[in-house]
Amino acid sequence: MSSYATEKKVAVAAVRRACQLTSSVFNKLVKNETLTKGDKSPVTVGDYAAQAVISTMLYNAFPADPIVGEEDAAELREESSAEMRDRIIALANEALTSELGPGDEVSWGVGPGQEKTAVQLLDAIDRGNHPGGPSGRMWTIDPIDGTKGFLRGEQYAVCLSLIVDAQVQVGIIGCPNLLFDPAQPDLGRGVIFVAVKGHGAEQVTLTGANPIPLKIPCFAPSDISFLESVEAAHSSHTFNERVSSLLNITRSPVRMDSQAKYGCLARGDGAAYLRMPTGVGYREKIWDHAPGAILVEEAGGVVTDSRGGALNFGLGRTLGENFGVIAAGRAVHSRVLEAVKTAGMEAKAKA
Numbered sequence: 276m277s278s279y280a281t282e283k284k285v286a287v288a289a290v291r292r293a294c295q296l297t298s299s300v301f302n303k304l305v306k307n308e309t310l311t312k313g314d315k316s317p318v319t320v321g322d323y324a325a326q327a328v329i330s331t332m333l334y335n336a337f338p339a340d341p342i343v344g345e346e347d348a349a350e351l352r353e354e355s356s357a358e359m360r361d362r363i364i365a366l367a368n369e370a371l372t373s374e375l376g377p378g379d380e381v382s383w384g385v386g387p388g389q390e391k392t393a394v395q396l397l398d399a400i401d402r403g404n405h406p407g408g409p410s411g412r413m414w415t416i417d418p419i420d421g422t423k424g425f426l427r428g429e430q431y432a433v434c435l436s437l438i439v440d441a442q443v444q445v446g447i448i449g450c451p452n453l454l455f456d457p458a459q460p461d462l463g464r465g466v467i468f469v470a471v472k473g474h475g476a477e478q479v480t481l482t483g484a485n486p487i488p489l490k491i492p493c494f495a496p497s498d499i500s501f502l503e504s505v506e507a508a509h510s511s512h513t514f515n516e517r518v519s520s521l522l523n524i525t526r527s528p529v530r531m532d533s534q535a536k537y538g539c540l541a542r543g544d545g546a547a548y549l550r551m552p553t554g555v556g557y558r559e560k561i562w563d564h565a566p567g568a569i570l571v572e573e574a575g576g577v578v579t580d581s582r583g584g585a586l587n588f589g590l591g592r593t594l595g596e597n598f599g600v601i602a603a604g605r606a607v608h609s610r611v612l613e614a615v616k617t618a619g620m621e622a623k624a625k626a
């Protein structure tokens with residue numbers, strides 16, 4: 276099984292630079308300007324600029340690889356967006372031209388003197404327009420996952436994955452605001468989760484140091500707690516409550532934005548991640564789950580939909596019809612799956 280050594284190196288380096296960028300956007304813009312005003316523009320600036328940085332680095336390392344990215348530059352190309360566009364270009368160039376870090380190579384289009392033009396950076400954002408599908412190599416980028424968490428100064432994640440023939444091979448999740456070790460807060464915040472199919476999962480610092488292998492622990496029934504979305508619109512809190520009561524879970528759920536949930540599951544901060552649809556119609560996006568799914572699987576866990584079927588990353592930009600997501604260690608997963616089926620039948624009977 277390929278170890279995807281170069282892909283992993285480039286992907287970690289790209290997520291690292293994007294994390295520097297998003298932290299700087301938060302410190303410069305969100306903290307000062309908008310927490311009270313509720314203006315979403317810093318998120319947008321951060322999203323676009325981080326996608327530009329990651330896409331530029333991927334293109335320099337793997338020019339033939341298509342990208343499925345959340346953002347596109349159509350609005351930025353309009354004359355009315357000139358001010359925002361300039362900000363994004365400046366932020367992206369600041370991140371691309373900062374000093375080389377450990378493992379960085381100039382050939383990825385980074386380092387001092389590597390400024391890009393506005394046209395190059397807008398084109399880099401738009402390279403994320405690949406439709407996805409069942410065959411070939413493709414990357415997914417979610418430049419800021421958990422935008423609402425980002426604005427609140429809580430959890431968000433910079434997420435990148437490599438999918439080959441619909442199978443996730445590499446997953447990287449950068450979490451600038453997550454404690455490196457909840458048991459040792461002195462170690463500070465900032466984690467990058469890294470997984471390669473068949474080669475395990477680990478977490479490193481934001482500088483790529485201190486690698487720690489990840490393995491989901493066995494949980495006693497009394498220690499089980501759920502990880503779930505903060506936003507009730509993104510996943511059903513009431514369904515999770517019913518599943519918890521069927522499993523006699525007494526611990527309160529831990530609510531956290533973004534794929535940081537998958538990272539916390541992989542290192543045992545919580546026992547299960549349950550994300551059930553809140554209504555009909557919303558299709559989950561592949562960039563919201565591909566990095567998390569490989570991370571949990573490589574840490575020894577199982578990720579399925581609510582019927583126990585595998586998530587299908589080969590259907591296009593979405594996972595298709597939404598049957599939710601259940602992620603957990605093997606033993607907990609089978610118990611949660613049974614309870615989800617029971618709660619689903621109860622809900623149907625009531626409807």
Ligand SMILES: Nc1ncnc2c1ncn2[C@@H]1O[C@H](COP(=O)(O)OS(=O)(=O)O)[C@@H](OP(=O)(O)O)[C@H]1O
Pocket residue numbers: 345417419420421422423424503504505506507508509510531532533534553557559560563
């Ligand atoms: N209706 C609905 N249902 C399910 N999911 C949705 C929905 N609407 C949005 N999204 C996606 O949710 C992504 C945010 O992830 P989380 O749900 O884990 O974050 S949160 O806790 O709710 O803030 C979020 O990712 P970002 O846009 O990158 O933040 C969206 O892709």
Ligand SMILES: [Mg+2]
Pocket residue numbers: 417419420421562563
């Ligand atoms: Mg997202």
Ligand SMILES: [Mg+2]
Pocket residue numbers: 322345417418419420421422
């Ligand atoms: Mg996003």
Ligand SMILES: [Mg+2]
Pocket residue numbers: 345422
């Ligand atoms: Mg979004």
